[in-house]
Amino acid sequence: MKRAERLLDLLALLLNTRRPVPFSEIREAFPEDYGDCSEEAALRKFERDKADLTDLGIPLEYQAGDELSDEGYLIRRERYALPAVKLAPEELAMFFLAGVAALHLEASPFHDDLLLALNKISWAAGSREDAGRDFALPRSLGRVPQEGNPRLQEHLGALRRAIVARKSVTLSYHGFWRDEVSQRRVDPYGLVLRRGAWHLVAYCHTRRDIRVFLLERIRGLSVNPLKPKTPDFEFPEGLKLSERVAREPWEIRSHPPVRARIRFEPPVAEAAVAEFGHRACQVEQDGESRILELEVTSLDGLVPTVLWYRGRATPLSPPELCERVQAAWRRIGEEHA
Template structure:
């Protein structure tokens, strides 16, 4: 008998036994495994199998076979062997539901999440799959966005841009993507007729379903539209001009997309145009260069950098 088969038979026997079994009882039942003529050899094999199962985390225990503790036997308690029934709170179901919308159709992780959801209480799931939910809480906003992306719906919502402007957007929802701790709804912006990514923490209203949306292009990849760089994460909405000292300009521009460097001036400094998305993120990047970087424009970026420097000096 192969070792794996022997181990499986031993586990099955001890799980189903009504009372703890002595080695003699085990040997008599699993004669193909421990029925050697040499009892000592069979005992050694059993001891090795027992240690192997315990190393695998199987709770094989030696306990008394009766109330007088005269004889001891082996058992595997079912309550210690089997995992408890999985029960999810509505909040946990919400997180799992969003995760199920994120991966590709063949993603094993997505399939596993869906199997977990199948066992949930129907009343709870009804709130998760019945359509967009009107609520301002982040969890239900995630659910509404994920539901829209899954069902290819057209949605309308209020949105604050990275520069603070309040706008209304109508978007054909295509996908959800998490990047750097933030969730993004990726879809076709109907006004701009281009695919854009919208960070959920910048939504200023609930998501309204306005009808059937469109299908994404065959070459669509959500990650292509949630870009990352010194401007932060997301689609850059503007540009900034920053002057760098000659000793760091190569570092500032190395490996970055969308960056354009001009000619060095008489003082050796070079003005570089950088995509601008989140002002705070770009300010943090500029400060990494210390006195070797100066913000030329826009004013709001310069004010952010100066404000942080003042805070450091005051502290």
């Protein structure tokens, strides 16, 4: 029996039973594949097939037996199939539009997967009775050429495979603050795209903490080649990748949180309040001016934001922020003198 056919039959066997299936029964069900060799050789062959199914995302697991239950292999149906998501035609159209826009992202590692998903959505939408005469999605999308940084494309592809296989990665990383390249062994948890830049969220064995790495600063990487079918780590329960990546430069985690107070003068005062929104811990009114208090983990990252308001924003505290903004204004004055 061909390998693909054997994997499909093995999947069908385990899905069509409610109890764990011992290897002895699996061997009897596939006499041409697992029955014409020694038990040790058959088990090795089955382990390779099991690893292939796991790589495809099939939740195949082994259950140890006890007095009340049998031992064997099984696929839990609640983990194998996700419940159907019902979207209104308008919601489906917006979802499709967002996906098409994502296809044009530079070096997206999920391009092929997204293209396949969008084509499935378009074909399913065409058969809906509630879509209406004016509702239509393209019946087929072609591959969008991926242009841009070849090194970024290579790194994104390698990291995507490492994340799926849960394999550790060694990075050559150019740090921003120390301006030097260092070697980091990390457990990659996921990739996040924020404001056009790709970030890697990973556990850093050097820092012994979860850190965020900007892909543009990765000079080279290598995935652990040992035991490629065996995961090196588990994804932390409850971890939300998007919450780990700073939305603003002053949210980059370069030091413990400090409170910064900035006075905004009219006519930008109200606009600044709206711009910072919920990130402002406190807003005080001082005549037509507004004083915002922020929790900051990168004072250096806050400096460009203050400068952007062109003299309409004045830092009040901490002293380190005031000094850095004054130094930045002096440098600007010297460069344009």
